[in-house]
Amino acid sequence: MRWNFLTLLLALVIFLVVTPFFNNAPWGGMALTGAISIVLIISLFAIGHKRSTLRGGLILLIPTLIFGWMIYFVPSQIIHICAYSLGFLFLSYVIVHLSLLIFFSPTISRDTIYGALSIYLLLGLAFAEIYSLIVITTPDAFAVNFTPLIGQLHEEVSFLSENAIYFSFVTLTTLGYGDITPLYSPAKFLSILEAITGQLFIATAIARIMGIYLKKD
Numbered sequence: 001m002r003w004n005f006l007t008l009l010l011a012l013v014i015f016l017v018v019t020p021f022f023n024n025a026p027w028g029g030m031a032l033t034g035a036i037s038i039v040l041i042i043s044l045f046a047i048g049h050k051r052s053t054l055r056g057g058l059i060l061l062i063p064t065l066i067f068g069w070m071i072y073f074v075p076s077q078i079i080h081i082c083a084y085s086l087g088f089l090f091l092s093y094v095i096v097h098l099s100l101l102i103f104f105s106p107t108i109s110r111d112t113i114y115g116a117l118s119i120y121l122l123l124g125l126a127f128a129e130i131y132s133l134i135v136i137t138t139p140d141a142f143a144v145n146f147t148p149l150i151g152q153l154h155e156e157v158s159f160l161s162e163n164a165i166y167f168s169f170v171t172l173t174t175l176g177y178g179d180i181t182p183l184y185s186p187a188k189f190l191s192i193l194e195a196i197t198g199q200l201f202i203a204t205a206i207a208r209i210m211g212i213y214l215k216k217d
Contacts, residue, residue, distance in 0.1 A: 005115040020162065140184070174199065
């Protein structure tokens with residue numbers, strides 16, 4: 001079952017690589033939704049080593065996918081809010097269970113590394129869901145070169161926008177290009193929280209791996 005960690009990592013990397021090609025295509029929004037849907041399904045199987053975990057994940061995943069695709073048929077603010085909120089809850093569920101599998105593993109293996117890398121990338125997607133939720137409720141929450149980015153951080157018919165993903169990973173890795181900046185106070189503090197989370201995760205993961213490695217000696 002643990003080979004699913006590698007499958008999840010590959011799915012996440014492929015998703016991030018192909019996402020830029022969806023933006024200008026007429027079918028871009030639907031393709032992006034399809035891609036993230038595949039990633040979510042794979043992530044559930046990656047943690048579904050117990051029936052209880054699998055059942056709990058399905059309870060969150062099914063409505064997440066339903067509302068994500070409903071955006072194309074009922075493009076209302078409520079549907080967007082439900083899609084982004086459920087997406088965040090599901091990704092948080094996966095991150096917690098994947099972290100339990102990785103950080104409480106008695107040994108270090110390639111699967112452990114694949115799982116840790118997957119958690120880091122999932123954190124970026126989870127925060128992107130929250131940024132999308134903020135924009136759909138507060139359109140002027142972000143700016144490009146200090147010009148309010150009204151309605152452009154998400155698209156009308158997209159489950160998770162390219163710009164939200166971009167801003168999230170730039171913040172997570174503390175690159176801080178500054179082309180997209182938060183103006184809304186909750187968005188500012190969320191950006192700080194994400195940057196801190198990214199750094200703490202790296203430090204914790206390295207400490208855990210080194211701790212187990214030293215025990216071998």
